Amino acid sequence: MSQTAATTPGRCPFPHGAVGVSAGSGCPVSTNAAAFDPFSDGYQQEPPEYVRWAREQEPVFYSPQLGYWVVTRYDDIKAIFRDNLTFSPSIALEKITPTGPEANAVLASYGYAMNRTLVNEDEPAHMPRRRVLMEPFTPEHLKHHEPMVRRLTREYVDRFIDEGRADLVDQMLWEVPLTVALHFLGVPEEDMDLLRQYSIAHTVNTWGRPRPEEQVAVAHAVGNFWQFAGKVLDKMRQNPDGPGWMQYGIRKQKEHPEIVTDSYLHSMMMAGIVAAHETTANAIANAMKLLLQHPHAWREICDDPSLIPNAVEECLRHNGSVAAWRRLATKDVQVGGVDIPAGAKLLIVMSSANHDERHFADADLFDIRRDNASDHLTFGYGSHQCMGKNLARMEMQIFLEEFTRRLPHMRLAEQTFTYVPNTSFRGPEHLWVEWEHAQNPERKTPALLDAKVPVRIGEPSGHALSRPVIVERVSDAADGIARLRLVAPDGGVLPRWAPGAHIDIECGDTGLSRQYSLCGDPADTRAFEIAVLRDTASRGGSAWIHEVVREGMRLTVRGPRNHFRFDEEGRRAIFIAGGIGITPVSAMVRRARELGIDYELHYSGRSRAAMAFIDELAQLHGERLSLHVSDEGTRNDFGTLRVDDATHVYACGPARMLDALRSCSEMWPEGALRVEYFAASAGKLDPANEHAFEVELKDSGLVLNVAADQTVLDALRRANIDVQSDCEEGLCGSCEVRVLAGEIDHRDVVLTRAERETNQRMMTCCSRAKGRRLILEL
Structure with a gap:
C-alpha cells in the first residue's frame, strides 16, 4: 500500500490528532507500529521475532516512538544498501537518542x-x-x-x-x-x-x-x-x-x-x-x-x-x-511500495x-x-x-x-x-x-x-556443505555401472531434492571430489541414489568408487544442488539421454509422468547390457520410451524430433551427442534445449591467448583489473568481494553473477543459448569479457 507522508523529521509524519492510534481512528500508523520500541526486552532478546508481524504484514512502517521509518524485508534492505546516493549513510553514527x-x-x-x-x-x-x-x-x-x-x-x-x-x-x-x-x-x-x-x-x-x-x-x-x-x-x-x-x-x-x-x-x-x-x-x-x-x-x-x-x-x-x-x-522515494x-x-x-x-x-x-x-x-x-x-x-x-x-x-x-x-x-x-x-x-x-583445520578466508564455498552418509547398498545397474544407495548415519531423512540435482562425493584420501547426478525417486527422503560408470579415461573418481566403495562405508557428500532444473509448468517435454547421462534424466522423466505432462524419452547406448535402468524405465514409461542401441543398428535421429513452442528438450550425455543436439536446436524455438555436460570444455586458462580487461562493480563502487592470466573470480577474491564458488570449471553455476553492461565471452556449460544471448549472466570462474570492460551487479 502506498502512503504519502509529510517531511517533519523525528515526529509522526501523518496529519492527525493523536499519535499511535489505529488507522480506523484517523492515524495511518498501525497499533503495532506505534508500539514498536527497539530498546524493549523483546527486541533485545530476539529482533527477528519481535518484528515478525512487520515482515509478514507491514514490511515498511513509521515508528512514532523512534522517529524513523523501519524496513524489515530482505529485498527492500538490499536495495537500500545498493543505492547509497538515495539512501545516505550519513546518520549511521548519529546519536539515536539526543543527549541533554x-x-x-x-x-x-x-x-x-x-x-x-x-x-x-x-x-x-x-x-x-x-x-x-x-x-x-x-x-x-x-x-x-x-x-x-x-x-x-x-x-x-x-x-x-x-x-x-x-x-x-x-x-x-x-x-x-x-x-x-x-x-x-x-x-x-x-x-x-x-x-x-x-x-x-x-x-x-x-x-x-x-x-x-x-x-x-x-x-x-x-x-x-x-x-x-x-x-x-x-x-x-x-x-x-x-x-x-x-x-x-x-x-x-x-x-x-x-x-x-x-x-x-x-x-x-x-x-x-x-x-x-x-x-x-x-x-x-x-x-x-x-x-x-x-x-x-x-x-x-x-x-x-x-x-x-x-x-x-x-x-x-x-x-x-x-x-x-x-x-x-x-529524496522522495518508494521502499516496498x-x-x-x-x-x-x-x-x-x-x-x-x-x-x-x-x-x-x-x-x-x-x-x-x-x-x-x-x-x-x-x-x-x-x-x-x-x-x-x-x-x-x-x-x-x-x-x-x-x-x-x-x-x-x-x-x-x-x-x-x-x-x-x-x-x-x-x-x-x-x-x-x-x-x-x-x-x-x-x-x-x-x-x-x-591438529589444525585450515581457515577459509574470503568468499564462502559450497565445499563447506558436507554431510556424512552410509553406503546402504551397492548393486550393478549395468555392465560397468555401479548403483549406490546412500542413507543418513542415524537413519533420518536427507534433504529434499528436485530432478536434475547432483551431489558431490569426497573420494576418501585421494583429494578428489566428483559430481554425480541423483537418479532415484525424489519422493524418497531416506536415501540418495547415484549410478557411476567405470570410465578408464576419467580423472580417478569413478575408479575409486568401483574399487574402494563397499556397503557399510561412511562417505562424505555435499549438496544436493541443482543447475539442470526441470520446468514443472511445461506442457510437453522430450528427454534425451546418452550412456550414463540417463541418471538425471531418469528422475526428470519420472516426475513428468507423475505430473501428467506429455513426454517422450530417447535413450542411446552402445549395447543393452551397458545401459542402466532399462527394465525399470520400460516398466514405468512403456511406449514413451525409445531405445537407440548402437550394436543393434539403431540411432537417434534428432532431426525427426517435433519441437514446438510448448516443448522443452532436456538432454544429458557425451559431448559429441550434445553438440549435435545444439546444431539441431538452431531450428527450434529459442530456449527449448536444456543440457547438462559431464565435463567442462573451456580448459585451463592460457594467458598467451587472452587479453586483460576491467570489471566495474556497480554496487561496491570498485573497478578491478582482470589480468590475462587471471579469472574474474580471482580478481573478485583479491578485492574482498564475496562470491560463492565450488567447481571452478564452469560446471556447477555457483559463481554466477549478473552482468549490467559489456559483451561476455561465455565459457561455461551451464547457461542455455537463450540465456547467453541475453548477455545478463556469467560464470566468474571461467567466462571473460569479449571487449575491455564489463559492469557487474556486485
Whole structure:
C-alpha cells in the first residue's frame, strides 16, 4: 500500500490528532507500529521475532516512538544498501537518542570532534578513501594474522580448560577479539578493561537510550576514549613504518593528503577500535550460544570441522551481531511500495531480513548446511559493506575449531541472557558454560592439540556443505555401472531434492571430489541414489568408487544442488539421454509422468547390457520410451524430433551427442534445449591467448583489473568481494553473477543459448569479457 507522508523529521509524519492510534481512528500508523520500541526486552532478546508481524504484514512502517521509518524485508534492505546516493549513510553514527546540554558540554570539554568515517560518509569522499585503505583487509593480507589469533585463542582456553565452568564473554570472547583488533590496528595492547568500558560507552552513546542520569557518565567515557585515540595516533606518527592498519593509513596520508586527513585518522582510530572488535566479540558469543542451544548442530561440527565455515555463515545469518543500521533518504522515494519523504530517517533491520522466508527457505530453522547462508546482510552490502568481515570470519572459525576440539562436551549453564539495550549491536553480556573437566579429550589424547583445520578466508564455498552418509547398498545397474544407495548415519531423512540435482562425493584420501547426478525417486527422503560408470579415461573418481566403495562405508557428500532444473509448468517435454547421462534424466522423466505432462524419452547406448535402468524405465514409461542401441543398428535421429513452442528438450550425455543436439536446436524455438555436460570444455586458462580487461562493480563502487592470466573470480577474491564458488570449471553455476553492461565471452556449460544471448549472466570462474570492460551487479 502506498502512503504519502509529510517531511517533519523525528515526529509522526501523518496529519492527525493523536499519535499511535489505529488507522480506523484517523492515524495511518498501525497499533503495532506505534508500539514498536527497539530498546524493549523483546527486541533485545530476539529482533527477528519481535518484528515478525512487520515482515509478514507491514514490511515498511513509521515508528512514532523512534522517529524513523523501519524496513524489515530482505529485498527492500538490499536495495537500500545498493543505492547509497538515495539512501545516505550519513546518520549511521548519529546519536539515536539526543543527549541533554550537560552531557554535550562534557563531550565538548574533551574536544570531542568525531568526524566522518568509512561508515557514515557520502560520495564522492567515501570510495576514494575506501580504495586507498582496503589492501590490509584482503584475504592474502589477513592470512598473516592467523597464527596470532590461534595463539591467543589457545592461551585463553588454557586458562579455564580445567575449571569445568566459565563465562566465555568475560573470560575470553571479549578480550581476544579486542586484542586482535588492537594488533590489526597497530594499537598497544594495554588498558584492556578500560577500552572495554570505552567501547560499551560508545555503543550506548551512539545506538542506545541512556537515561538522563547516565548521560553525563557516558559522555565522560566517550570523551576519554576520544582523547585516548588521539594520544595513540600521535605515538604512531612517530613510527609510521610500524605494523598495523592505522600506520598504513598514516603512510597513505603522505601519498594522498587530500583523501586521508588528520581528522579522518583520529575518527577512524576511535571507530576502528569499536568496529574491529565489538561486533566480532558479540558475533562469537551469539554463535556459541546458538550452537549450544542446538546440540545436534554442535555435535556435527565437533565430528566434522569442515562444516565450521558454513556454520559461521549460518550463525551470522540466524543470530548476527549487527541487528540494524541506519540510512537517510536524500529524496522522495518508494521502499516496498511505501512513499518515503526526503529527509526521512530509516532503521533497516538486517536481522529481520536474515529471517525473511522470501529469500531463506524455512528461515527460522538453524541449518549449518544452508546453501545460501552467506547471503545474509549482517555485514551490510555494496560499497559500505563491512571491510573487516573476513577478519571476523577468520576469528570465528578459529574460536569454533578450538572449542569443538578441546571442549566438545561443553553445554550451556542455566542462566538468563541480558543485552546492552541499543538498536544495532547485539550480543549477550554473559555466556556461562559448563563441562566435566575430567572428560577433557586432551587428557587422553594430547596429540589432538596439534591438529589444525585450515581457515577459509574470503568468499564462502559450497565445499563447506558436507554431510556424512552410509553406503546402504551397492548393486550393478549395468555392465560397468555401479548403483549406490546412500542413507543418513542415524537413519533420518536427507534433504529434499528436485530432478536434475547432483551431489558431490569426497573420494576418501585421494583429494578428489566428483559430481554425480541423483537418479532415484525424489519422493524418497531416506536415501540418495547415484549410478557411476567405470570410465578408464576419467580423472580417478569413478575408479575409486568401483574399487574402494563397499556397503557399510561412511562417505562424505555435499549438496544436493541443482543447475539442470526441470520446468514443472511445461506442457510437453522430450528427454534425451546418452550412456550414463540417463541418471538425471531418469528422475526428470519420472516426475513428468507423475505430473501428467506429455513426454517422450530417447535413450542411446552402445549395447543393452551397458545401459542402466532399462527394465525399470520400460516398466514405468512403456511406449514413451525409445531405445537407440548402437550394436543393434539403431540411432537417434534428432532431426525427426517435433519441437514446438510448448516443448522443452532436456538432454544429458557425451559431448559429441550434445553438440549435435545444439546444431539441431538452431531450428527450434529459442530456449527449448536444456543440457547438462559431464565435463567442462573451456580448459585451463592460457594467458598467451587472452587479453586483460576491467570489471566495474556497480554496487561496491570498485573497478578491478582482470589480468590475462587471471579469472574474474580471482580478481573478485583479491578485492574482498564475496562470491560463492565450488567447481571452478564452469560446471556447477555457483559463481554466477549478473552482468549490467559489456559483451561476455561465455565459457561455461551451464547457461542455455537463450540465456547467453541475453548477455545478463556469467560464470566468474571461467567466462571473460569479449571487449575491455564489463559492469557487474556486485
